[in-house]
Amino acid sequence: MISQAFECPSCGAPIEKRTPGARSLVCSYCGQTSHLNASSLEAAGEKQMLIDYGSVLKIGDTGTFDGREFFVLGKLRIDYEDGFWDEWYINYVDNGEPAWIQEDDGAFTIFSRVGEPEQHARFENYQVGGYAPVSNFPDPMFVTSKARAKVNGGEGELPFKIIPGDPADFVEGIMGGKVVSIELLPDDSAIFVGSPFELSALGY
Amino acid sequence: MSSIQTQTKLASVNQLNCQGCGNALSVLNPRAKYIACQYCGSVLDLNSEEHQILETLGKPERHAPFSFLELGMTGVLGGKTHQLISRTRWRMRYKEFGYEDGSAGYSNEVWVYDEWLMMDENKTYKYLIEDKTGYWLSEEIVPEVPMLLNSDYRMQFYQGEPMRQVQEFGTAEVIFFEGESNYDIKKGDSVRFSMYRDKGLDYSAEWRMKDEEEIKEIEFFRERPISKKQVIEAFGNNEQVTELQENEGFAKFVYNMALFGALAMLIMGIYAIANNGKLISSQSIPLSSLTQVEGVMSGAIDIPGPGLYKLEMRASGIAQNSEMYVLAYVMDEQKNVVNTLDGTFSYYSGYDSEGSWTESSTRSKKRFKTNKAGKYYLQLHGNSERTQTGQVDVFLRSGVMMGRYYLMALILFVVIAIIFRTRFK
Numbered sequence: 001m002i003s004q005a006f007e008c009p010s011c012g013a014p015i016e017k018r019t020p021g022a023r024s025l026v027c028s029y030c031g032q033t034s035h036l037n038a039s040s041l042e043a044a045g046e047k048q049m050l051i052d053y054g055s056v057l058k059i060g061d062t063g064t065f066d067g068r069e070f071f072v073l074g075k076l077r078i079d080y081e082d083g084f085w086d087e088w089y090i091n092y093v094d095n096g097e098p099a100w101i102q103e104d105d106g107a108f109t110i111f112s113r114v115g116e117p118e119q120h121a122r123f124e125n126y127q128v129g130g131y132a133p134v135s136n137f138p139d140p141m142f143v144t145s146k147a148r149a150k151v152n153g154g155e156g157e158l159p160f161k162i163i164p165g166d167p168a169d170f171v172e173g174i175m176g177g178k179v180v181s182i183e184l185l186p187d188d189s190a191i192f193v194g195s196p197f198e199l200s201a202l203g204y
Numbered sequence: 205m206s207s208i209q210t211q212t213k214l215a216s217v218n219q220l221n222c223q224g225c226g227n228a229l230s231v232l233n234p235r236a237k238y239i240a241c242q243y244c245g246s247v248l249d250l251n252s253e254e255h256q257i258l259e260t261l262g263k264p265e266r267h268a269p270f271s272f273l274e275l276g277m278t279g280v281l282g283g284k285t286h287q288l289i290s291r292t293r294w295r296m297r298y299k300e301f302g303y304e305d306g307s308a309g310y311s312n313e314v315w316v317y318d319e320w321l322m323m324d325e326n327k328t329y330k331y332l333i334e335d336k337t338g339y340w341l342s343e344e345i346v347p348e349v350p351m352l353l354n355s356d357y358r359m360q361f362y363q364g365e366p367m368r369q370v371q372e373f374g375t376a377e378v379i380f381f382e383g384e385s386n387y388d389i390k391k392g393d394s395v396r397f398s399m400y401r402d403k404g405l406d407y408s409a410e411w412r413m414k415d416e417e418e419i420k421e422i423e424f425f426r427e428r429p430i431s432k433k434q435v436i437e438a439f440g441n442n443e444q445v446t447e448l449q450e451n452e453g454f455a456k457f458v459y460n461m462a463l464f465g466a467l468a469m470l471i472m473g474i475y476a477i478a479n480n481g482k483l484i485s486s487q488s489i490p491l492s493s494l495t496q497v498e499g500v501m502s503g504a505i506d507i508p509g510p511g512l513y514k515l516e517m518r519a520s521g522i523a524q525n526s527e528m529y530v531l532a533y534v535m536d537e538q539k540n541v542v543n544t545l546d547g548t549f550s551y552y553s554g555y556d557s558e559g560s561w562t563e564s565s566t567r568s569k570k571r572f573k574t575n576k577a578g579k580y581y582l583q584l585h586g587n588s589e590r591t592q593t594g595q596v597d598v599f600l601r602s603g604v605m606m607g608r609y610y611l612m613a614l615i616l617f618v619v620i621a622i623i624f625r626t627r628f629k
Contacts, residue, residue: 053234056326082387083237105235105386106328107344128419129352129411142350145421177348196346199326 008032009043018073019091021098022157026074028059033154035161045163048153050077055103056199057088059156063202065110069093074156078168080149089158098159100192102181108202109179111194117182121189123148126171126182134173134180134191141173141180151185160188222246223257230276232289233323236384240290242275245380247390261391267293267380269318270334272436272444275383279438281341286322286330288439290383293318298374298397301357310357313372321383332435333427339435340406340427347424352409353398360400361424362407371406373398404429455627462624466617473610481514481601487582491519491528491549491594494586502582505600509577514604516569519549521594526551527565528588530596534572535581542580543572549596571604 004017006025010032015025017036025041026033031049034041057063062071074089085104092099100111115135123146126132131140146169153164162185171182181192218231220239224246229239231250238258240247245261269291278287294317299310317335319342324330331342347361358367377394399408406427414420436448485505493500507513517530527550534543547568554561574580582598 051234054327083235106323106326129422144350144423174346174350177346179346196344199328 006034006041009034009041010047015041017157018071019096019157019159021159022073023160024074024154024158024162026154026156026158028155031153033162033164044161045165048164050075050153050155055086056202057101057103062093065099065197065202070099072156074154074158076154076158076162077152078149078170079152080147080170082147084152089156100194102194106199107196108199109194109196111179111181111192113190114193115191117184117189117191121182121184123169123171123184132171132173134175134182137175139175141175143171143173146171160185220248220255223248223255224260231384232287233327233384233386235327235386237386238389239384240382242382245382247381250384259390261380264380264382270336271432273320273332273334273439277439279435279440281322281330281434281438284324286324286438288320288332288383289323290321290381290385291318292321292378292389293380294376295379296372296374296376296397298372298376301369301371313374316379331425339430339432341430342425342427345407345424345426350409350422350424352411352422358400359398359407359409360402361409362402362426368400368402368407370398370400376410452628455624459621459624459628462617462621466614466621469610469614469617472605473607473614476605476607476610479603479605481604483599484508484513484602485598485600487598488595489584489598491522491530491586491588491592491596494528494530494584494592494596495588499583499585502584502598504579504581507574507577507580507600508602510573510575511602512571512573512604512606514569514571514599514601515543515545515582516567516599516601517545517547517549518597518599519547519566519594520597522549522551522564522566523590523593524551524553526588526590526592528586528592530568531585531587532598533583533585535583537579539581542574543570545570571606 006015006017008015008027008030011027011030013027013029015027017025023036024033025036031047033044035044057072059072059075062069064070070090070092072088072090076087076089077084078087085102088101088103090099090101091097102109102111118135126143126146128143128145130143132143134141149168149170151162151164151166151168154162166186169184173180179194179196183190183192220229220231221227222229222241222244224241225244227241227243229241231239236250238247239250240261242264245264247258247261248255249258273288275288275291278285296315298313300313301310317333320332320334322330322332333340333342345362349361349364351359351361353370353373357370359370360367375394375396378389378391381389395410395412397408397410399406408425408427409422410425411422412420433448436444487502489500515534517532522528527548529546529548531544531546533541536542545568549566551564552562
């Protein structure tokens with residue numbers, strides 16, 4: 001892994017960029033989120049240090065899933081009316097493929113990004129208990145929940161631009177025995193498909 | 205880079221005092237937003253500095269757990285240490301599928317159960333369901349073919365087929381909770397649900413409503429029963445395990461004794477039915493003599509002692525197409541009537557479209573008890589429309605047994621055996 005060193009535009013502490021796809025870097029000393037523009041860092045939004053509630057995952061750690069080694073690059077925390085959950089941004093070592101591990105009250109789901117929602121897809125149009133089309137998939141998903149949410153903050157590096165406090169509405173559903181998550185972020189709305197797993201499957 | 209390391213201890217405990225009663229409370233999950241005091245029922249806001257009281261749920265003792273389980277207990281289930289961090293008591297008002305009077309349908313039911321939230325060392329949650337009848341482990345699942353209750357009351361979301369009859373559907377409402385919660389919870393919160401059964405497991409769809417029209421969230425669960433023994437072995441202390449073993453040993457003993465008793469009663473019952481007793485008196489009296497007003501008095505019958513006796517009348521030689529009513533008084537030495545036996549004896553025959561037929565009644569019998577030995581007599585009276593031919597033979601037997609009592613005892617022992625068989629593995 002080739003890393004690139006930066007300085008936090010807020011406090012001057014060193015920040016490391018590890019993957020070419022990084023778009024946001026969060027300073028581990030002051031909690032400042034910065035966006036990567038060309039080859040410089042630009043502070044974005046208020047400083048936000050995430051409260052550590054304890055997790056087996058930690059930025060910088062390596063682990064294996066399904067026999068493939070991965071490393072943990074970043075974390076995104078989303079707040080919604082019933083609480084919050086964390087999304088751990090990981091890259092597989094063998095081919096650099098990105099994936100996300102969702103951690104919600106000790107329940108883990110591993111997601112891969114499969115595409116973007118249709119241009120006309122709007123939060124209001126999804127109906128819980130109904131079916132909704134999923135781009136690039138022949139079958140619709142059964143919508144199981146949706147909620148208004150916002151970005152609490154991040155850690156490490158993330159593959160899109162985030163600003164703490166930005167809206168992060170989501171729609172969740174089920175399609176062919178898989179979990180579907182549609183995240184409607186201002187910078188990068190995306191569809192993720194994944195499966196729940198037991199923590200023991202992380203193979204540490 | 206370092207590798208991911210598992211946490212080896214349960215979360216560090218945060219101690220606080222209840223604003224309602226002052227008792228010490230423990231918060232195990234740092235994510236907890238609320239804690240409901242198990243001593244006074246106050247719900248505290250953990251995000252506020254003063255831990256202000258949000259609501260009071262009423263007296264916890266009115267909603268005591270169904271068994272020995274208590275908040276804070278730790279136990280090993282599935283190889284992992286779990287701690288009971290909250291309990292929610294739900295009251296279901298629902299329709300239950302069943303058969304009555306030969307037809308299938310749904311009946312209105314009300315049921316109460318507890319949902320224990322267990323947290324392991326990695327802060328992973330599991331649900332233990334408890335009611336008056338037993339325990340179930342509940343886990344959230346991702347179904348292959350998600351669906352909600354439909355108009356034909358058949359579901360199969362886990363695999364898609366074969367469709368199964370919905371066993372229960374209705375609403376569950378929170379009536380009490382204790383311990384900590386990461387989510388908003390308050391008394392009166394409700395979920396709607398429908399449940400079907402497949403291969404011994406319960407599959408439930410649960411959905412929370414945003415309002416009367418709009419669903420907020422849908423979840424799917426699978427519940428598998430676990431035995432009380434497993435729960436006690438996981439959470440019980442040594443005393444409780446010993447008590448369970450003693451109870452099981454006692455249940456096994458009662459079961460074996462009941463089986464032995466049932467077998468004994470079966471043998472005795474068969475013997476009682478087959479045993480006709482010992483003949484101690486036999487007398488023949490012409491039916492023609494019974495029409496006299498004063499009746500016919502038998503000779504003295506010596507009854508050797510207190511006990512159970514069988515008196516039997518058998519008629520023979522009755523004229524065709526006639527009948528006669530015979531009443532026998534059993535009298536003691538002082539001619540006091542101590543028992544009676546009657547019978548209508550008849551013999552009819554004729555022809556119909558299917559040929560000749562006969563119909564007769566020639567026997568009457570009765571068991572009776574006496575308390576003392578002595579001489580007894582029989583006085584027989586008869587009532588017939590015409591002078592009868594034939595005779596009635598009167599037999600008295602000792603040493604008879606009451607077969608039906610053995611049968612009743614047999615049923616009792618079988619019921620006891622069935623009840624106690626369910627109390628041990």
